[in-house]
Amino acid sequence: MLGHITDPKAEAGLALRDLPEPSPSPGDVVVAVRAYAMNRGELNLLRQRPDGWTPGQDVAGVVVQTAADGKSPQPGTRVVGAADQGGWSERVVVPSHRVAAIPDNVSFADAAALPVAGLTALRALRTGGPVLGRRVLITGASGGVGIFAVQLARVAGAHVTALVSGAHRIEEVRALGADAVLTGLEGTTERFDLILDGVGGKLLVDAATHLAPGGTIAAYGMASGEKSPLAFTDFRGATNGKLTAFFVYATDVTTFGEDLGFMAKLIGAGRLRVPGPRRDWKETRQAIDQLRQRQATGKVVLTIGG
Ligand SMILES: NC(=O)c1ccc[n+]([C@@H]2O[C@H](COP(=O)([O-])OP(=O)(O)OC[C@H]3O[C@@H](n4cnc5c(N)ncnc54)[C@H](OP(=O)(O)O)[C@@H]3O)[C@@H](O)[C@H]2O)c1
Numbered sequence: 001m002l003g004h005i006t007d008p009k010a011e012a013g014l015a016l017r018d019l020p021e022p023s024p025s026p027g028d029v030v031v032a033v034r035a036y037a038m039n040r041g042e043l044n045l046l047r048q049r050p051d052g053w054t055p056g057q058d059v060a061g062v063v064v065q066t067a068a069d070g071k072s073p074q075p076g077t078r079v080v081g082a083a084d085q086g087g088w089s090e091r092v093v094v095p096s097h098r099v100a101a102i103p104d105n106v107s108f109a110d111a112a113a114l115p116v117a118g119l120t121a122l123r124a125l126r127t128g129g130p131v132l133g134r135r136v137l138i139t140g141a142s143g144g145v146g147i148f149a150v151q152l153a154r155v156a157g158a159h160v161t162a163l164v165s166g167a168h169r170i171e172e173v174r175a176l177g178a179d180a181v182l183t184g185l186e187g188t189t190e191r192f193d194l195i196l197d198g199v200g201g202k203l204l205v206d207a208a209t210h211l212a213p214g215g216t217i218a219a220y221g222m223a224s225g226e227k228s229p230l231a232f233t234d235f236r237g238a239t240n241g242k243l244t245a246f247f248v249y250a251t252d253v254t255t256f257g258e259d260l261g262f263m264a265k266l267i268g269a270g271r272l273r274v275p276g277p278r279r280d281w282k283e284t285r286q287a288i289d290q291l292r293q294r295q296a297t298g299k300v301v302l303t304i305g306g
Helices: 040-048 108-112 114-128 144-155 167-174 202-208 253-268 281-292
Strands: 002-006 014-018 028-037 058-065 078-082 091-095 099-101 135-138 159-163 180-182 192-197 211-219 242-245 278-280 301-303
Touching: 014 281, 028 078, 028 108, 028 114, 040 281, 058 091, 058 108, 058 114, 078 091, 078 108, 078 114, 078 253, 099 253, 108 114, 108 253, 108 301, 114 144, 114 192, 114 211, 114 253, 135 144, 144 159, 144 167, 144 192, 144 253, 167 180, 192 202, 202 211, 278 281, 281 301
Parallel strands: 135 159, 135 192, 159 180, 192 211, 211 242, 278 301
Antiparallel strands: 002 014, 028 058, 028 091, 028 301, 058 078, 078 099
């Protein structure tokens, strides 16, 4: 089968080659991949694992071999799944508890965007308790995690403020249903019960100064690449506030499938949208550049076979 593999001698360090068929463990399902999404974290891994690594965590496709333990969907089922690696290929193994069936009206491309970004948004939103009627701030709202966080917070009944990097991102993020879209926190005295931050740097400091008493910041990334010069005094006004380091793979991976199924149904019901560029998988290297250069809003998704 064809699949992508890192190779320092290949153009941009990535080659599309004939690879061995995946070999499933008893708890794995084999999926014929029809679409996969890219994550910023994978761009870092491509650099860290330059020789012989097969990238790809977020996949959607059709089950071709059910798990030997009998716990996965049957062959022919359309699914979304969170693989460990190897998803930028024609076939991949995924642990059966990290797979969910998708409704007929949900495209493979939309479903493929869900695993890392959707699960991070959904589970980071849960870190601060119920958000019904609460004020939630989402930084990096135009990003992969951000687009899901804005919409899921609205589904959960929060008042959502979205923070974007510039005026060019406002309209697309407003269209996701954010109550307010800002390009900076200067000038607002509003305080937030829950803040999801994937940007880091100075933005995380600004966020801390806008945390409500008893509120929670779930810091899940630093897309800016900058460390945050945070001080205790930045939390003045946020008595008993919490700063939590959130890692999606440190949450219960055995229930990934349940949460993926929940979000796939939200897409099917028209309550969750997945903006972002769609490209043929032969353009994977160009898509990497697109993500690296911050040219896209939402999720970059590659499709196999149209
Ligand atoms: N802890 C976890 O489990 C976990 C899970 C998923 C992701 N992550 C991490 O979380 C971060 C975000 O992931 P993602 O997939 O959402 O990335 P992404 O799709 O690239 O989105 C990044 C977002 O951050 C914004 N941004 C980047 N640099 C910025 C800056 N200097 N100032 C203001 N905004 C800036 C981008 O704005 P533009 O629209 O202008 O580009 C975009 O909205 C990454 O660091 C990723 O590695 C962690």
